[in-house]
Amino acid sequence: MSDSRRPAAPDPHDFLALDAELSDTERDVRDAVRGFASRELLPNVAEWFDAGTLPDPRGLARAFGDLGLLGMHLEGYGCGGSSAVAYGLACRELEAVDSGLRSFVSVQGSLAMAAIHKFGAEEQKGAWLPRMAAGEVVGCFGLTEPDSGSDPGSMRTRARRDGTDWVLDGTKMWITNGSVADVAVVWAATGEGIRGFVVPTDTPGFSANVIHRKLSLRASITSELVLEGVRLPADAVLPASKGLGAPLSCLNEARYGIVWGAVGAARACYEAALEYAATREQFGQPIGGFQLTQRKLADMVVDVNHAGMTALRIGRLKDRGDCHHNHVSFGKFANVAAAQRVARTARGVHGANGITLEYPVMRHMVNLETVATYEGTEEIHALSIGQAVTGISAFR
CATH class of the missing domain: 2.40.110.10 (Butyryl-CoA Dehydrogenase, subunit A, domain 2)
Structure with missing residues (x-):
């Protein structure tokens, strides 16, 4: 028997309905971080970017601590013990505002705190982690x-x-x-x-x-x-930190946050371009009505949703304990490149307006130049993936 029910049209902001794959707890995290970011961060970030600084990093740390974002994926010592997907969603919502804000949380939780949590003595963990989770210590x-x-x-x-x-x-x-x-x-x-x-x-x-x-x-x-x-x-000294594998394992945690964060940056650029295309008129109609613009929007929404699927799949693997560091390399390699394509295309859709801080696209575009480099360059992650599929290391 055929199903006569007509499927709903895709949501332009969640084309493949990926949010339907989230648990109630994960949606709560998404909504809490998105709400905070919209109220407290988004109205100010262009000014901070223009000034080239964060005016109150300690206040920001305390706010992130109050929200439970610092070391949220770590267990005990005042940390939240959240799922990897929930942590990824937090990174996505922060980077949808600005890569620098996700970096703040990532460095605190996935690098500094994670190193102490993984390799520290109990005395070190007790002395530092609760205060770092609260944002009292940066x-x-x-x-x-x-x-x-x-x-x-x-x-x-x-x-x-x-x-x-x-x-x-x-x-x-x-x-x-x-x-x-x-x-x-x-x-x-x-x-x-x-x-x-x-x-x-x-x-x-x-x-x-x-x-x-x-x-x-x-x-x-x-x-x-x-x-x-x-x-x-x-x-x-961190007693269990022996060899280069120790800091690299921390970097892998930070890279995982980037896999999700890049989705946020890409989404922000796509949504800005979608809104602009609907309101900017040329030749008597919104530019979104022209075939060339629609092709650009189609390319962007595909990249955003592919990146979202990649992040969610890697997050589910991580929560199952099945996430290899090559999976994370795959995610960073693919998602950052996708976000860069989206940001460049969105900048073009905005025309001359795209180079101003009145719109987020140029800010995201230049931020992604850094995201593409830190926690392993595109070339390094390509070699990581290449080694995984061939069994041959080309690093040396």
Whole structure:
């Protein structure tokens, strides 16, 4: 017997009805973060971007903490213990406003807090994680160096033993939240291999310099960390952090957030273009009525929905414990490229208006240039996927 019921027309804002695949709890997280972002962040983000800073990062940290976003996917120690999909949805809604805001939450929870949670001693976890989850303490993650980006194993930062103490010397670069952080998780080469250290930022010899004149990720604080004879007690080392795999596992957590965040940036650009195409008139009709514009909108909605499906599938794998780091590489590689295509196309739909901060598309477009580079460049993730499908490493 045939079904005579006529399916509903697709929702332009959720074309493949992906939100129907979410649980009630996941929808609650989505709605809470989207509501907060719409009220508190979206009205201000263009001004922050124009100024090239976040005017009140500590207030923002406390607000994120009150919302339960900091380390929300971690268990215990004041953290929410949410599902991977719920955390991904939070990243999506934050990056729909601006990549810098998702980066703030990601660096705090998926890098600094995750490192302490995974590799720290109980005393370290108890001392830092509850305050970081509440937004009372801001953290940063020091891995990248001026001459060591895609090849972190070549880092020059060194930690040497001096009696029972450790002494750290080196420089870290492109560190989100570095100059406002209370604690830095710093990775250094030792005689025992690469180790992680919990470094209070008021330790003598530690300094952070803000990086200015950025053309991307401007609503975010980015810093250089300088360590000159930073003396730490023996218990500053993260005891379970041994080898390069430790910081890379934290990066994988942050990359997972990007898989979802890119969907938010793409969605924001597509929705801006859809609205603009419906209201901007040329030659006596809305530009959305022209075939060339409709083709652009079709390309964008396909990219947004493909990226959304990819994020949701990887999130479900992660919640089942079946998510390999190559899955995350697949997601970052595919979704960031999709978001970049959408942002560029949306910028074109807006014409000259697209280059102004009155519309979000150019801001997202330049932010995505940074998103494409950090937590592993497009090339690195292509090689990760290539190794997964061939069984042959082409990294060296």
